[in-house]
Amino acid sequence: MVTGLFIAAIVVYAGASVGFLVARSRAAEWITRVGVDLLLIGAGLQMIGFVSRAIASGNMPVTNFWQTVSFLAWVTAVASLVLILRFRMAIIGAFVAPLVTLASAAAAIAAPRPRLSIPPSLRSAWLPVHVTLACGGFAMFVLAATVSLAYLICERRLKAKRPLEASADRTPSLEKLDRVNYRLLLWGFVMLSLAIVTGAIWADAAWGHFWSWEPPETWSLIIWMMYAALLESRLTAGWRGRRIAALTIVGFTVLVGSFVGVSLIAPGKHGGSFG
Amino acid sequence: MEQVLFTIGVNHRTAAVALRERIAYGDAEIAAALERLRAAIPAVAEAALISTCNRLEVIGLSASRNAPTAEIIQFIARDRQVPPESFAALCYHFEARAAVRHLFRVGASLDSMVVGEPQILGQLKLAYAQAVAARSAGPVLHRAFHRAFGAAKLVRKATLIGHGAVSVSSAAVALASRIFDSLEDKTVMLLGAGQMAELAARHLRRAGVKSMLITSRSFEHAVALARTLDGTAVPFDGYKPYLKLADVVIGSLAVSRPVLDAAECQTIVRERHxxxxxxxxxxxxxxFDERINLIANLYLYDIDDLGAVAEKSLEQREREAQKAEEIIELETDTFMRWLEGLDLVPAIKEIRSSIEQIRCDELTRHQGWLAALDREERERIESLTRGLANKLLHRVLSALRSPAVGSADQLRAADLARRLLCNQAIGREALEDGSLIDDDETV
Known part of the structure; x- marks a missing residue:
């Protein structure tokens, strides 16, 4: 039943991806709307799946790497819906929806039998807070990367004197893409900082020390410094546009690489998940 | 009585602007002109007059089978005091389906000088309103205009015919809004007060730009243009420091070498953070030096680039026009079906099959003794019944088609015929005892 929900969500996400991709080339607004609706339905299905799992296991279903990937996909889908509906950024649908589909599908296929409980030492109110902040920050960085990708594509076309045809009239301006990218980076950075702080408090409560230089901790600090540098270059040096967009995408690949690498190779005490 | 829809007129393709402006009617003159037209030509049952700067057309319904083309051309020539012969040579005229299609194409802006321009629909609505005010629009024109508006709406919705910047100035605005989110907090600087630059500046102003700087070799020119554009004039000797304030710079100076090179722009961009x-x-x-376009966050378009953008939009509109034509064909068909009373098709079908059913039932009923006949005789009886059925059907159908097309009478007659011939509840029983059969001839 729960697995069925996740599979249904994946199928609906795949439909949304096709919708957004077709909408890019065919420029029919109704197709975009269908894509948004499907993304919304997919996120709804996945959410019901998580809630059922949480009720069954008594804690948040983020107890292993693939469950965390699935949860990340869901947070990203929800955040992208906010961006699309509230900030009229339908352009990112074509990048986000396939990512969410792939991540959810990989999680569903590769997931080992979910471990239903976590060690008592780690049972804490900090679990949902820390995980949600970490995943929220991650989702912000995913979206920042897709917005940057959109920026680079639009910028390239403008430079090449081949601006998108009238069909894509609803494409946001470069200025808006740049501004939204900045805001996403800022939000992501704030969430990541809070995730690190709550993680440290939780570690102190569970293991008796704030910081133990485990690979997940070290890497989260590296990621934190990387995004701090990115924001700094924008705020003080005034970097904008293409350079920031390119760096955002580079940062994102480092983020994903370290997340996957650390989780699968050297998870430490993190219980297989790290965001 | 057969009536025919017709359109007679000239447009930008057939007549030069010199003639078009001579014959154009002002909005206030149209109702009176329609009254004169109908008084002069009784053969016109309904009429509307479309007068824009690109076309003058009379669309109407004739009272008889023939459209009064010559009379209308004569009337316009007399009314607008132009030589009838030369005017007649410029006129096109369409009848029946072609006239409907033309009206729909005009409404959908497929017959416009710039395909897809939106004003024509408003002008068409105005023409219709005036025909209504002059009481010269009847049921057919009412429906024709409403279908034309509907078709235009459908075309706008289903195609991209109205999209894209099709002039150099509108291309400049379209590109500016690709780069900037809002133009309201942006500054435009004009280097040179040429006509093209002024036009582009006006487009940008309409798109929301509030702040404008103008410099020109002649400071008087700059001041004059600053006054009309509500901007600020900047002396030409020292305009360069102002460039970093400008988000959009429009250059139209008469120069032999670029006034702005890449190194200067690099500095400006840095100063602009x-x-x-x-x-x-x-x-x-x-x-401007074309290498400026290589600098990040700077976008340089010259007149050819803008022209190419406009050209591309036009091409797209042409492509979209193909789709629009298909929609127009379908809409025209629907209208013609209504006009020709072919909306009776379902009723006619039902009557036809009902009569055929009666014929077959009777043949089946007499199967017993029919089987005893030889083949040739059976075939003669078969064709006799078919002949009877067809005669009967023919009478019903011609009775249905005689009232004015699309009128309430016609629809009532169709309803009655269907009730008499197809109502299973009455029909079947009555036919069984044969009481209705004798009456069939009188239907």
Whole structure:
């Protein structure tokens, strides 16, 4: 039943991806709307799946790497819906929806039998807070990367004197893409900082020390410094546009690489998940 | 009584502007002109007059089978005091389906000088309102205009015919809004007060730009243009420091070498903290070094680039026009079906099959003794019944088609015929005892 929900969500996400991709080339607004609706339905299905799992296991279903990937996909889908509906950024649908589909599908296929409980030492109110902040920050960085990708594509076309045809009239301006990218980076950075702080408090409560230089901790600090540098270059040096967009995408690949690498190779005490 | 829809007129393709402006009617003159027209030509049952700067057309319904084309051309020539012969040579005229299709195409802006321009629909609505006010629009024109508006709406919705910037100035605005989110907090600077630059500046002003700087070799020119554009004039000797304030720079100076090179722009961009900048070069020879386009966050378009953008939009509109034509064909068909009373098709079908059913039932009923006949005789009886059925059907159908097309009478007659011939509840029983059969001839 729960697995069925996740599979249904994946199928609906795949439909949304096709919708957004077709909408890019065919420029029919109704197709975009269908894509948004499907993304919304997919996120709804996945959410019901998580809630059922949480009720069954008594804690948040983020107890292993693939469950965390699935949860990340869901947070990203929800955040992208906010961006699309509230900030009229339908352009990112074509990048986000396939990512969410792939991540959810990989999680569903590769997931080992979910471990239903976590060690008592780690049972804490900090679990949902820390995980949600970490995943929220991650989702912000995913979206920042897709917005940057959109920026680079639009910028390239403008430079090449081949601006998108009238069909894509609803494409946001470069200025808006740049501004939204900045805001996403800022939000992501704030969430990541809070995730690190709550993680440290939780570690102190569970293991008796704030910081133990485990690979997940070290890497989260590296990621934190990387995004701090990115924001700094924008705020003080005034970097904008293409350079920031390119760096955002580079940062994102480092983020994903370290997340996957650390989780699968050297998870430490993190219980297989790290965001 | 057969009536026919017709359109007679001239447009930008058939007549030069000199003639078009001579014969154009002002909005206030149209109702009176329609009254004169109908008084002069009784053969016109309904009429509307479309007068825009690109076309003058009379669309109407004739009282008889023939459209009064010559009379209408004569009337317009007399009414607008132009030589009838030369005017007649410029007129096109359409009848029946072609006239409907033409009206729909005009409404959908497929017959416009710039395909897809939106004004024509408003002008068509005005023409219709005036025909209504002059009481010269009847049921057919009412329906024709409403279907034309519907078709135009459908075309707008289903195609991209109204999209894209199709002039150099509108291309400049379209590109500016690709770069900037809002133009309201942006500053435009004009280098040179040429006509093209002024036009582009006006477009940008309409798109929301509030702040404008103008410089020109002649300071008086700059001041004059600053006054009309509500901007600020900047002396030509020291305009360069102002460039970093401008988000959009429009160059139209008469120069032999570029006035702005890449190194200068690099400095300006740094001073602007890498905020994007849009340079529009309308000058020939060009005002800005083309290598400027290589600098990040700077976008340089010269007049050819803008022309190419406009050209591309036009091409797209042409492509979309193909789709629109298909929609128009379908809409025309629907209208013609209504006009020709072919909306009776379902009723006619039902009556036809009902009569055929009666014929077959009777044949089946007499199967017993029919089987005893030889083949040739059976075939003769078969064709006799078929002949009877067809005669009967023919009478019913011609009775249905005689009232004025699309009128209430016609629809009532169709309803009655269907009730008499197809109502299973009455029909079947009555036929069984044969009481209705004798009456069939009188239907």
């Amino acid at each position: 890498y905020r994007p900048m849009f340079l529009i070069d309308l000058g020939v020879p060009r005002n």
